[in-house]
Amino acid sequence: MLKTVGVKSVDELFDQVPRELRLDRPLQLPPALSELELESHLRDLASQNVGVSGRVSFLGGGIYDHFVPAAVDAIAGRSEFYTAYTPYQAEASQGSLQAFFEYQSLICELTGMDVSNASLYEGASAMVEAVLMAMRVTQRRGKVVVLGSLHPEYRDTLTTYVRHLGCEIVVVPTPQGTADPGDASRLIDDRTAAVVVQHPNFFGCLESPRDIFAVAKQRGALSISVFDPISLGVLRRPAEDGADIAVAEGQSLGIPLQYGGPYLGILACRQEFVRQMPGRLVGETVDRFGKRCFVLTLGTREQHIRREKATSNVCTNQGLLALRATVYLSLLGPRGLREVADLSCRKAHYAAEQLAAVAGLELAFARPFFKEFVIRSRGNAAEVAQRARIAGFDIGPALNRFPTLAAECGASTTEYLLVAVTESRTKNQIDNLANSLRK
Amino acid sequence: MRNRQATNLLFELSQPGRRAARYPACDVSARPLTELLPAHQLAEQPPDLPELTEPDVIRHFTNLSTLNMSVDTHFYPLGSCTMKYNPKRHERLASLPGLVDLHPYQDEASQKGMLAILFELQQMLGEIAGLPAVSLQPAAGAHGEMTALLTAAAYFHDRGEKRTKVLFPQSAHGTNPASAAIAGFECIQLKGRADGFVDLAELKANLDDKTAVFMITNPNTLGLFERDISKIAHLLHDVGGLVYIDGANMNAILGITRPGDFGGDMMHYNVHKTFTGPHGSGGPGAGPIAVRDFLADYLPGPIVTRTQSGGADRFQLTTPTKSIGRVRSQFGNVGILLRGYLYLRTLGAAGLKAVSEQAVLNANYLRSKLADVLPVPHGERCMHEFVASAEKSKTENGITALDIAKRLLDYGYYAPTVYFPQIVPEALMVEPTETESQQTLDAFAETIRLILSESPELLHNAPHETPISRPDEVKAGRQLLLRWKR
Numbered sequence: 001m002l003k004t005v006g007v008k009s010v011d012e013l014f015d016q017v018p019r020e021l022r023l024d025r026p027l028q029l030p031p032a033l034s035e036l037e038l039e040s041h042l043r044d045l046a047s048q049n050v051g052v053s054g055r056v057s058f059l060g061g062g063i064y065d066h067f068v069p070a071a072v073d074a075i076a077g078r079s080e081f082y083t084a085y086t087p088y089q090a091e092a093s094q095g096s097l098q099a100f101f102e103y104q105s106l107i108c109e110l111t112g113m114d115v116s117n118a119s120l121y122e123g124a125s126a127m128v129e130a131v132l133m134a135m136r137v138t139q140r141r142g143k144v145v146v147l148g149s150l151h152p153e154y155r156d157t158l159t160t161y162v163r164h165l166g167c168e169i170v171v172v173p174t175p176q177g178t179a180d181p182g183d184a185s186r187l188i189d190d191r192t193a194a195v196v197v198q199h200p201n202f203f204g205c206l207e208s209p210r211d212i213f214a215v216a217k218q219r220g221a222l223s224i225s226v227f228d229p230i231s232l233g234v235l236r237r238p239a240e241d242g243a244d245i246a247v248a249e250g251q252s253l254g255i256p257l258q259y260g261g262p263y264l265g266i267l268a269c270r271q272e273f274v275r276q277m278p279g280r281l282v283g284e285t286v287d288r289f290g291k292r293c294f295v296l297t298l299g300t301r302e303q304h305i306r307r308e309k310a311t312s313n314v315c316t317n318q319g320l321l322a323l324r325a326t327v328y329l330s331l332l333g334p335r336g337l338r339e340v341a342d343l344s345c346r347k348a349h350y351a352a353e354q355l356a357a358v359a360g361l362e363l364a365f366a367r368p369f370f371k372e373f374v375i376r377s378r379g380n381a382a383e384v385a386q387r388a389r390i391a392g393f394d395i396g397p398a399l400n401r402f403p404t405l406a407a408e409c410g411a412s413t414t415e416y417l418l419v420a421v422t423e424s425r426t427k428n429q430i431d432n433l434a435n436s437l438r439k
Numbered sequence: 440m441r442n443r444q445a446t447n448l449l450f451e452l453s454q455p456g457r458r459a460a461r462y463p464a465c466d467v468s469a470r471p472l473t474e475l476l477p478a479h480q481l482a483e484q485p486p487d488l489p490e491l492t493e494p495d496v497i498r499h500f501t502n503l504s505t506l507n508m509s510v511d512t513h514f515y516p517l518g519s520c521t522m523k524y525n526p527k528r529h530e531r532l533a534s535l536p537g538l539v540d541l542h543p544y545q546d547e548a549s550q551k552g553m554l555a556i557l558f559e560l561q562q563m564l565g566e567i568a569g570l571p572a573v574s575l576q577p578a579a580g581a582h583g584e585m586t587a588l589l590t591a592a593a594y595f596h597d598r599g600e601k602r603t604k605v606l607f608p609q610s611a612h613g614t615n616p617a618s619a620a621i622a623g624f625e626c627i628q629l630k631g632r633a634d635g636f637v638d639l640a641e642l643k644a645n646l647d648d649k650t651a652v653f654m655i656t657n658p659n660t661l662g663l664f665e666r667d668i669s670k671i672a673h674l675l676h677d678v679g680g681l682v683y684i685d686g687a688n689m690n691a692i693l694g695i696t697r698p699g700d701f702g703g704d705m706m707h708y709n710v711h712k713t714f715t716g717p718h719g720s721g722g723p724g725a726g727p728i729a730v731r732d733f734l735a736d737y738l739p740g741p742i743v744t745r746t747q748s749g750g751a752d753r754f755q756l757t758t759p760t761k762s763i764g765r766v767r768s769q770f771g772n773v774g775i776l777l778r779g780y781l782y783l784r785t786l787g788a789a790g791l792k793a794v795s796e797q798a799v800l801n802a803n804y805l806r807s808k809l810a811d812v813l814p815v816p817h818g819e820r821c822m823h824e825f826v827a828s829a830e831k832s833k834t835e836n837g838i839t840a841l842d843i844a845k846r847l848l849d850y851g852y853y854a855p856t857v858y859f860p861q862i863v864p865e866a867l868m869v870e871p872t873e874t875e876s877q878q879t880l881d882a883f884a885e886t887i888r889l890i891l892s893e894s895p896e897l898l899h900n901a902p903h904e905t906p907i908s909r910p911d912e913v914k915a916g917r918q919l920l921l922r923w924k925r
Contacts, residue, residue, distance in 0.1 A: 001800055001804045001877055004804055004807045005800070005803045005804055005807050006807065007820075010796045010799075013800060014695055015820075016664040016820065016822070017664050017692070017695060017696050018666060018669070020669075021668070021669065022695060023694060023700060026788040027567060027693075027694045027791060028566050028788070029566060029567075029783060029787055030563075030784060030787065032785060032787030032790050033784050033785060035528050035785075038784055038785055039528070041784070042538075042781070045537075045552035045555060045556055046536065046538050047537055047552065048537070048551040049537040049538065049549060049550050049553050050537070050545070051537050051538070051539070051541045051542070051545075051549075052541075052542060053540050054536070054537070054540075054549075060544075061544050062768065063542060063543055063544070063769070067462075069460050071493055071496060075496075075497065075504075078501065078504040079510075079511035080505060080509045080512060081504050081507065081509070081719070082509075082525075082717045083509040083510035083511045083525055084507045084508065084719075084720045085522060085718045085721070085853070086718070086720070086721035087720060089844070089853065089854050090907065090910045091848050091902050091905040091907055092507065092853055092905060093506075093507055093508070094506035094906050094907055095503040095504045095506035095720075098448070098506070099500065100720075100721075101448075101922070102448060102449050102450075102923070104921055105448070105450065105922040106449075106489075108922045109487050109488055110486045114922075115921045116922070121578035121723075124765070124768035125582070125767045153765055153768040154768060156764050156765040157764070157765045157767055160589065160763055160765055161621070161766075163764075164623035165623065206476065206477070232485075234472055234481060235476075235481065235482055236480060237482065237486065240482075256539045256540065256774075257539070257542050258533075258538070258539050258541065258773050258777075259538070259542075259543055259550070259769075259770060260543040260768075260769030260770035260771060261770070261772040261773055262723030262773075262774050274919065274921070281921055282921070283915040283916070283918075283919060284915065284918075284920035285912065285915035285918070286910070286911055287907040287908050287910045288908050288910075288911075289907075289908065291907055293906075293907040295910045297912065297915040297921075298916060298919070303581070303614050304614075305613065306613075306617075307617060307626070307628075308617055310613065310617045312617065312621070313584065313618040313620070314579075314581060315579065315613075316578075316711065316724040317722040318723045319719045319721030319722045319723075320717075320719030320720060320723060321719075321722075321723060323500075330489060330491055330499075331459040331493065332458075333459070333460075333489060333490040334485040334486060334487060335458055335485070335490075336460040336461075337486065338485040342465070343462060343463075345472060345475060346467055346470065346472065349470070349475050350467035368476050368480070394542065394545060394549075396544055396546075397544035401544070423462055427467050430467070
């Protein structure tokens with residue numbers, strides 16, 4: 001090969017890198033491992049962790065231990081999907097393109113919205129993209145209204161993105177677990193670009209999105225719904241509540257926990273905003289023989305064409321995770337989704353009753369909730385979580401993990417703990433959790 | 440063998456009453472949902488999703504998968520995308536219990552092994568970059584760019600400097616200006632020289648005390664190492680600005696030279712390119728960034744830090760003191776970061792350097808094999824990729840870069856990146872990567888020659904063997920059918 005190139009050594013190929021810039025020593029990296037050694041090394045490290053297969057998980061906060069059917073792994077593990085590139089060459093990518101078109105269709109059915117993109121990174125940045133989109137649509141940049149019950153990491157992410165815009169993030173207080181629509185109404189004005197309502201909210205409680213979105217509409221602000229995809233098996237869809245843009249963390253749709261990602265950012269909106277959407281879109285068309293096929297479309301919104309005028313800088317998305325969600329929703333169908341939502345909701349209510357009956361514990365908020373709720377310990381929540389762990393249960397997160405929430409719960413965040421219940425939990429596990437906290 | 444009937448949509452396959460997933464009967468109190476939730480919040484019907492059996496679903500998606508090309512099935516010489524082989528060991532190991540089933544909000548005591556892995560990955564990425572402070576949070580390259588620019592903005596703000604401009608060459612990836620715009624900067628595009636390198640005089644003329652960052656990909660998008668990179672960095676540093684290295688082309692220089700050593704102050708990695716995260720039909724990626732010491736306090740949190748007590752390491756999550764805050768929820772795209780970790784632990788220092796050596800050798804070999812039919816206008820030799828031009832064939836017999844790209848699909852090769860960068864007419868950007876054999880490269884070169892000898896009419900209508908051919912993109916953009924409808 002060197003002879004074909006016309007050089008004497010591989011080193012000569014690097015002549016264009018000036019000598020003085022070359023690294024004159026080996027990189028200081030750990031020694032190379034064979035596959036056998038690597039497996040042993042990693043098994044050792046993995047064994048120092050305790051995941052949901054090691055402890056019964058009641059952990060929530062936006063990421064949940066919902067059951068993932070084996071068929072999801074089987075399809076996502078197909079080489080042709082997971083080692084393919086972004087489907088720019090339509091003729092060599094019809095599999096991915098059709099799957100993403102189906103993903104978009106399923107997300108539209110799920111949310112009631114008109115159009116969905118082909119995925120974003122995860123929930124928080126998807127919500128920020130929705131806010132930036134609302135700013136472009138309304139031509140207002142000065143103010144965004146969020147509820148105090150919004151996931152604190154979502155609010156933190158929004159703060160990071162809009163700080164330099166001089167944008168004020170106004171927080172509607174939620175001291176009793178939900179916002180009073182009257183309070184929201186007083187804070188939404190004709191400078192407001194967007195109102196963000198998470199429903200069910202970070203505490204698991206149901207908000208009143210319809211009332212708040214109606215006010216937003218009157219004042220010319222866009223309504224952004226942050227939803228839980230599983231909840232739509234039983235709850236009204238964001239479009240029916242008046243949302244202009246609906247965003248979500250899609251992890252619940254067949255995606256493993258894997259310590260924080262990769263997950264799936266869902267973003268769907270009304271038809272009139274389609275040209276302001278971020279991210280890739282797949283559209284239907286025909287090929288030169290008139291056969292139905294699918295292509296990436298409206299690329300003129302995107303960074304590779306519009307550069308600094310693009311609707312977003314997003315390029316790489318979460319294709320494989322969108323595929324997982326597509327397979328998951330096809331396996332569940334309408335009845336399966338309703339069952340998962342129904343089971344999660346009823347088991348969560350059973351768990352809430354059992355835990356509230358434990359001396360020293362009570363439900364923090366007397367509000368309707370879906371699959372997650374906050375318990376208050378009249379001691380220290382961290383100590384309650386520790387007792388549960390010793391008995392083999394994970395509950396949380398404790399709310400004092402999130403400094404942003406301090407204003408919402410006052411000085412007592414140390415007393416609050418989230419508990420989430422999915423269809424995967426059994427009555428036995430719930431009873432045993434409650435018993436372990438009685439001791 | 441491909442099933443040619445199998446392109447119905449899920450919704451068209453749906454039959455009322457079918458289902459795949461079944462769940463156990465509810466084992467807690469029989470109180471119905473209507474007693475638990477307010478009636479006005481409830482949906483009358485669940486969403487109208489398709490109804491299918493598990494065999495329906497599996498056959499549908501399995502057949503769809505066969506309509507794709509992929510790295511496991513085809514050579515994918517896609518320039519600037521680094522489509523290398525993704526080792527199977529990564530898939531097995533990243534799926535181990537204790538890794539794949541870790542909830543991000545578990546207590547730190549139950550994630551010791553994970554924190555140790557992520558800490559070691561931070562260290563390794565810092566060493567390879569020559570930039571010691573690392574954040575693993577960004578979800579992809581563009582996210583990393585934006586994060587680094589916000590980090591730089593916080594640094595300047597802290598110093599009381601009002602720097603508003605980000606500069607980049609015309610050949611920059613579109614994400615560079617788009618990220619700069621999101622981070623609140625004014626974008627200044629430099630024309631550059633005819634040979635594709637940065638024009639120092641032009642750069643100089645655009646630098647002043649408002650200059651924040653110069654973003655540059657090195658090796659550049661022509662696959663050439665920016666010889667003046669040190670001078671460029673000096674010019675920036677002299678006016679108090681910073682240099683950002685777009686790490687898309689790191690596969691050329693691993694262990695050879697480091698962004699921190701050639702003047703870069705910040706960079707991102709594309710773990711899904713350089714360090715073998717599978718591309719997943721468009722993602723997920725991971726875009727960790729590495730920056731100089733003086734920027735460390737501004738990085739997003741959390742990062743993993745190590746303390747030592749009694750000879751034992753203790754790892755914890757901390758947020759830097761002047762952090763810009765979060766750029767997403769949770770820690771980062773850990774599943775992809777893990778694959779990067781496994782790749783680096785498999786290779787070690789010598790193996791990693793050998794990756795770049797082989798990648799550069801493969802690119803130069805293929806470049807030489809094609810030089811007479813698809814000449815490369817810029818440079819004597821290339822790094823890990825080269826940009827050839829089909830202008831000669833276009834002038835002589837009307838065969839364009841697009842024709843060649845589309846016809847390659849018929850012969851079982853994914854197409855190179857075409858018409859980018861724009862400074863090369865009829866551009867074909869080819870990146871073979873180190874994981875392809877000489878035999879594959881020879882066969883590819885032979886195929887290109889064969890294509891160039893075929894009739895132009897045949898090529899204008901190519902591909903002929905693929906499931907579809909030359910889709911009507913104008914129609915797609917005009918009719919905007921973005922979802923299935925009844």
